[in-house]
Amino acid sequence: MSTKILVVGGGLAGTIVANGLCRQLSAELRSGSVNITMLGTSDQHLYQPGLLYVPFGKIRESQLFRNQRKVLDRRVPYFIDPATKIDCDANEVSTESGKTFKYDYLVIATGSRIRPDTIPGMAEGAHWFYDLDGARKMRDALDAFEGGKIVVNVNAPHKCPVAPLEITFMLQEHLKSKGLEDKSEITYTYPIGRLHALEPVAEWTSKEYDKYGIKSETFFNTKSVDPAAKTITSEEDVTLNYDLLVTIPPHNGAQVIEDSDLGKGGWVPTDKLTLNREGSDNVFVVGDTTNIPISKAGSTAHFEADATIDNIASLVTEGRRARDYDGKVFCFIETGLDSGTYVWFNYTTPPNPGAPSQMIHWFKLAYNRLYWLSARGLL
Numbered sequence: 001m002s003t004k005i006l007v008v009g010g011g012l013a014g015t016i017v018a019n020g021l022c023r024q025l026s027a028e029l030r031s032g033s034v035n036i037t038m039l040g041t042s043d044q045h046l047y048q049p050g051l052l053y054v055p056f057g058k059i060r061e062s063q064l065f066r067n068q069r070k071v072l073d074r075r076v077p078y079f080i081d082p083a084t085k086i087d088c089d090a091n092e093v094s095t096e097s098g099k100t101f102k103y104d105y106l107v108i109a110t111g112s113r114i115r116p117d118t119i120p121g122m123a124e125g126a127h128w129f130y131d132l133d134g135a136r137k138m139r140d141a142l143d144a145f146e147g148g149k150i151v152v153n154v155n156a157p158h159k160c161p162v163a164p165l166e167i168t169f170m171l172q173e174h175l176k177s178k179g180l181e182d183k184s185e186i187t188y189t190y191p192i193g194r195l196h197a198l199e200p201v202a203e204w205t206s207k208e209y210d211k212y213g214i215k216s217e218t219f220f221n222t223k224s225v226d227p228a229a230k231t232i233t234s235e236e237d238v239t240l241n242y243d244l245l246v247t248i249p250p251h252n253g254a255q256v257i258e259d260s261d262l263g264k265g266g267w268v269p270t271d272k273l274t275l276n277r278e279g280s281d282n283v284f285v286v287g288d289t290t291n292i293p294i295s296k297a298g299s300t301a302h303f304e305a306d307a308t309i310d311n312i313a314s315l316v317t318e319g320r321r322a323r324d325y326d327g328k329v330f331c332f333i334e335t336g337l338d339s340g341t342y343v344w345f346n347y348t349t350p351p352n353p354g355a356p357s358q359m360i361h362w363f364k365l366a367y368n369r370l371y372w373l374s375a376r377g378l379l
Contacts (some may be wrong), residue, residue, distance in 0.1 A: 003034045003316055006101055007076075008083045008093060009109030009254075010040025010068050012048075012375055013287030013301035015109050019307035019377040022073040025316060029075050032318060038072065039095060045071045047371050049298055052166060054135035055142055055335065056174055059368070060117065061132065064289040070287045070377050083110070086260040088280045105282050105312050108268060109305075110254035112159050112288035112296060118250055119155070125227030126247040127152070141244055142174065147183030148243030150175075151232060154190050157265075158289050159296035161197065162343070164188070164248045165205055166334040171246070172212050173336040180278055185213075187240060189220035189232075201343060204353040208335065222247075251296075253289055267291035272347070273324040275308055284308045292327075294347075299330040302374060309377075311344075330363040340364050 006183035007014045007019060018038050028034035045068040053059035072078055085094040086108065093101045114130045116122040127138040128226065150171060154164045168188050175181045188195065188209065194202035195209070195216055209216060221235040233239045252258075252373050253266020263275070269278040270290040277283040286308050287301035292302060307325040327347030333356075334340045340361035343351035354360075373379045 002032055003028075003105070004103045005034065005036045005105045005107070005312065005316075006093060006103035007036065007038045007107040007109060007315065008086065008256075009111055009287070009289070010038055010042070010045065010072070010182050011111045011287065011301075013111075013289075013305050014038060014040075014107060014109030015045065015068075015071055015306035015375050016302060016377045017109065017284075017286060017308050017312075018076045019073045019375075020305065021312060022075050023377065024309060028316065031144045036076050037101060038076050038078045039083050039093065040068060040078060040080055040302070043068055043080055044102055047368070048130075049160070049371075050368060051129050051132065051135045052163060052170075052334070054132070055129055055138040056128075056170060057139065058337070062134070064262075066372060071372065074374075081268070081306050084259065086256060087263060088262070088277065088283050091282070100216075103282075106280075106284070107308060107312075107314070108257075108262075108277070108283065108285045108289050109287050109301075110256060110266075110289050112251045112266070113255075114249040115252050116249040117246065119224065120224070121225030121227055122247060122249065125225040125230070125232075126245040126249075128249055130159075130245050130249065132197065138246065142253065145180070145244055147169035147180045149241055150184060150244045150246065151240050151242040152186060152188045153220075153222060153232060153245060153247040155248055156191050156197075156270060157267075157296070158248045158251050160331075161295040161297060162191075162201075162331045162333045165196070165201075165244060167248075169212075169335045170216060170337055172214060173338075177337070185215060187215040187217060187219045189222075189234070189240070191219070191221045193218050196345075198345075198351055201353060208356075220222045251288075257289065262297055263291060272327065274311070274321065275304055275325050284312065294327055295329045295331065297329055297331055299328075301374070303328045303330075305377075332367065334361065334364065336361075 081095040129135040152332040252276040257266040330344040335356040345351040
């Protein structure tokens with residue numbers, strides 16, 4: 001009987017897992033003893049980190065998308081049929097079309113979604129870059145901006161832990177390039193008592209913000225936005241005026257996770273070493289979908305996917321797991337429109353941002369071009 005591997009989610013993590021398993025289990029796929037199937041929500045694969053550049057006109061929209069069928073190994077049947085119920089007791093997934101897919105091994109890679117609608121007034125009064133429509137609107141707002149107060153408002157949880165820092169640095173340099181630096185001020189808000197969840201990154205950020213005169217407001221948990229008055233208010237009763245509000249909206253996991261009672265907020269309780277769903281040895285969780293308290297980043301998804309590939313392939317061929325995931329994360333940080341730095345860390349090694357340089361910015365731009373090889377699991 002054929003071993004059925006089902007991947008739910010066609011983003012970066014799910015695509016890398018499916019492609020990597022095809023390479024490691026090529027003989028089994030040829031013999032028919034293994035089959036791999038993917039369920040997704042779109043025929044297009046989006047390079048999400050590229051959205052950061054859209055508001056500044058630094059990337060063409062056509063560079064952000066590829067046909068998912070061309071990114072995915074041809075040996076993997078791909079169904080654009082969103083999952084509506086995941087039953088880990090029955091080992092089956094139900095879909096929007098009414099189909100049921102059985103599995104022996106399941107990979108949940110359903111990602112995350114922005115929820116500006118959960119904060120009154122945010123959807124109407126704020127701009128963001130976490131989806132294409134939002135990034136386009138932010139670009140239009142920046143084109144029309146002639147100076148004033150910009151608030152960069154960070155909410156939790158959110159994916160890409162350094163994106164709030166990047167957008168702030170890029171905004172500062174954009175204002176300078178437009179001759180608006182002396183007519184504008186940027187205030188950055190964060191929900192806890194420092195500028196980033198990771199203390200070494202927060203300390204580095206504080207020094208960098210001081211260089212550029214970027215203001216900050218910590219312990220700012222957003223309560224509401226008043227688009228008419230152009231104010232944003234926190235649960236701590238602090239109100240800030242703005243002329244342009246850029247927000248990092250709060251995120252939830254996929255609706256199917258909540259509908260399947262797999263995790264509050266759409267985050268699946270996951271063993272941080274094995275990446276198994278807690279209580280399910282044949283269910284793996286990768287990417288944003290986990291509740292592991294580490295960064296929800298593209299590199300996290302990639303490193304988790306690599307460990308999951310090794311483990312599922314080993315379980316299929318040898319009946320045992322291969323290795324643990326060590327919590328590795330690597331993030332480039334744009335510190336302007338032509339400079340950058342990076343951080344890497346894992347469960348035991350804290351991050352240590354280095355001095356920004358143009359060379360590291362070029363490295364990130366190169367990776368933007370190489371992303372499609374990464375999605376294919378070739379990097």
